Amino acid sequence: GAVxxxxxxxxxxxxxxxxxxxxxxxxxxxxxxxxxxxFPKQSLMLMATSNEGSKATxxxxxxxxxxxxxxxxxxxxxxxxxxxxxEDSSFYICxxxxxxxxxxxxxxxxxxxxxxxVL
Amino acid sequence: xQQVKQNSPSLSVQEGRISILNCDYTNSMFxxxxxxxxxxxxxxxxxxSISSIKDKNEDGRFTVFLxxxxxxxxxxxxxxxxxxxxxxxxxxxxxxxxxxxxxxTTLTVKP
Numbered sequence: 001g002a003v004x005x006x007x008x009x010x011x012x013x014x015x016x017x018x019x020x021x022x023x024x025x026x027x028x029x030x031x032x033x034x035x036x037x038x039f040p041k042q043s044l045m046l047m048a049t050s051n052e053g054s055k056a057t058x059x060x061x062x063x064x065x066x067x068x069x070x071x072x073x074x075x076x077x078x079x080x081x082x083x084x085x086x087e088d089s090s091f092y093i094c095x096x097x098x099x100x101x102x103x104x105x106x107x108x109x110x111x112x113x114x115x116x117x118v119l
Numbered sequence: 120x121q122q123v124k125q126n127s128p129s130l131s132v133q134e135g136r137i138s139i140l141n142c143d144y145t146n147s148m149f150x151x152x153x154x155x156x157x158x159x160x161x162x163x164x165x166x167x168s169i170s171s172i173k174d175k176n177e178d179g180r181f182t183v184f185l186x187x188x189x190x191x192x193x194x195x196x197x198x199x200x201x202x203x204x205x206x207x208x209x210x211x212x213x214x215x216x217x218x219x220x221x222x223x224t225t226l227t228v229k230p
Contacts, residue, residue, distance in 0.1 A: 044163070044208070049217060091160075112160075
């Protein structure tokens with residue numbers, strides 16, 4: 001149980017184009033989803049928190065207009081990198097949380113990540 | 120100010136021996152602590168957790184110890200296996216669901 005699917009796993013795009021990454025909770029309802037970015041040999045940097053049906057909460061320093069997050073249903077959140085540039089190249093990871101019980105509330109179930117390469 | 124710190128970037132142990140990964144935190148509002156394991160090019164997977172009302176939680180070869188007065192937790196893996204080689208992240212939550220992650224410790228278990 002608690003499977004999170006993230007697609008695509010790898011994307012290469014030209015500078016200036018937009019890329020959409022999907023994150024789906026397959027067997028549970030995710031009230032909250034998180035989006036992280038990881039640079040090589042570094043930790044997970046939280047970009048934003050999204051709750052179903054409401055606007056995402058972005059961390060300080062993350063551009064809202066560049067990284068568009070939509071959490072339209074309890075099983076799907078999307079991250080769109082708009083007008084991508086080479087400096088946006090990174091590993092993007094989503095995670096999802098359910099509700100039932102304290103343990104479940106705090107555990108995050110992660111997708112496999114998306115490697116974005118902007119040429 | 121980093122609220123969750125894993126001071127050892129890497130750890131190498133021999134197969135069969137104990138691996139001890141450490142984590143320190145500064146925020147006294149944290150009341151739930153988690154360990155995640157991550158392989159290269161994959162997302163982290165949940166390993167084990169502990170609530171602040173406990174000082175120890177065990178799951179098979181994995182045990183997490185919490186010392187609230189010292190704001191310190193550790194993950195013990197006994198016996199260590201080559202398949203345990205991965206990056207281990209410590210995370211702490213104030214009960215809101217949002218966790219703060221440490222920088223990770225790369226564990227290498229040598230056969």
